[in-house]
Ligand SMILES: NC(=O)C1=CN([C@@H]2O[C@H](COP(=O)(O)OP(=O)(O)OC[C@H]3O[C@@H](n4cnc5c(N)ncnc54)[C@H](O)[C@@H]3O)[C@@H](O)[C@H]2O)C=CC1
């Protein structure tokens with residue numbers, strides 16, 4: 001049985017208390033490994049290692065730090081098969097998805113921020129004949145990165161890479177539900193020659209290990225992605241310590257389909273934005289609003305294409321939908337399906353747990369599920385389900401679409417489908433969402449600000465936003 005270790009001060013070591021947690025394969029329901037159940041003592045050792053490594057790491061020229069990050073990116077690329085299999089087994093997602101999305105994106109994160117380090121220029125503000133101001137950006141110091149289970153290596157590296165690029169040292173914790181690829185990353189960091197203590201990966205659960213990272217007084221900034229309730233708890237701990245916080249939280253994203261859209265493209269992409277990764281992406285468009293003249297046409301085509309969404313063993317090449325991440329999460333999503341019935345919704349498709357015969361008989365599979373006839377302000381349409389469940393709702397005017405789209409406590413992303421670009425821009429600017437896609441979904445450019453409004457988070461990641469987050473700006477004013 002695979003027993004993974006912490007990556008501490010450049011070495012793979014067991015947790016100090018010798019305790020382990022079971023790791024379950026969601027596609028089979030079987031325990032297949034163990035992970036350290038680390039506590040505050042392991043976090044303290046990791047922080048000490050990071051503090052010791054910090055002076056040399058921050059003093060290294062940005063180009064040299066960048067070169068090491070690019071080397072890690074190359075090693076991720078070279079380990080694509082191995083990493084993709086590990087991600088699929090740990091999370092339940094189709095192997096094919098891990099191969100084309102999760103692992104290539106993890107490599108891109110390291111490559112992007114490795115090369116960005118050398119482009120992170122100092123700003124200057126000249127007051128003609130009076131003074132020159134220039135702004136130095138110092139690394140914050142030792143930072144904490146805490147990531148979730150839905151896109152394990154993709155989101156873990158999205159946080160770590162910019163922190164390392166600007167000269168911070170990192171104590172990072174992947175989700176205890178999907179720790180495998182973070183462990184494999186530690187092996188690649190050792191192979192790449194990353195200096196000891198620069199990155200420390202500590203495994204364990206949230207209340208014991210994550211909480212110790214947030215509470216540690218030497219950790220100056222926390223970058224977190226996960227549930228809104230956890231983010232709120234984390235902010236309560238970190239804010240009185242005046243830590244910098246970047247919180248990427250939940251979403252309940254609208255997908256607005258106007259009557260003049262390219263219907264074929266809108267339907268095909270909406271299948272993906274509804275059910276990719278079993279609907280477990282914070283950017284999934286779980287509320288589909290359709291302009292009334294094409295409501296029936298959209299519905300018919302959507303339900304037709306849904307039949308191609310093969311649920312099955314994540315290792316099989318034609319599987320489109322794998323297992324949900326855990327039994328607890330499966331039951332949470334099933335409880336929302338029950339709620340949707342209670343709230344008067346009409347079930348158009350799915351709604352049931354699926355048994356996949358053979359090796360995956362005990363897995364946590366669920367049919368892609370579609371409801372209609374639910375009011376926009378009911379709980380099903382307001383709360384984050386984070387699973388393969390969407391609702392269809394007609395609208396008559398732009399104002400009505402905006403009212404419904406903006407009605408939740410969340411404000412992460414939104415998608416608009418129309419050929420009328422004036423309308424698209426007008427509607428986009430009125431949406432309370434940090435990210436708006438027009439005639440596409442999950443199209444990513446790593447330079448753009450990424451994050452949400454309202455309860456979807458605080459701050460932005462990506463490009464310069466991430467590099468700035470992990471630095472303290474210091475303005476130096478010189479009188480002329
Ligand atoms: N990006 C997103 O939007 C995500 C949203 N979720 C939502 O959150 C719900 C709960 O899922 P969970 O797995 O419980 O996510 P979570 O938010 O509890 O876990 C995310 C990370 O935070 C850590 N964590 C938990 N408690 C902590 C604490 N007190 N201090 C520091 N770190 C802590 C976890 O160990 C994990 O590494 C899901 O059902 C889903 O609705 C979950 C994962 C990602």
Ligand SMILES: O=C(O)/C=C/C=C(\O)C(=O)O
Nearest residue numbers: 150225248281282283444
């Ligand atoms: O950065 C991206 O492309 C995607 C990010 C997704 C999340 O933060 C999430 O699903 O939690």
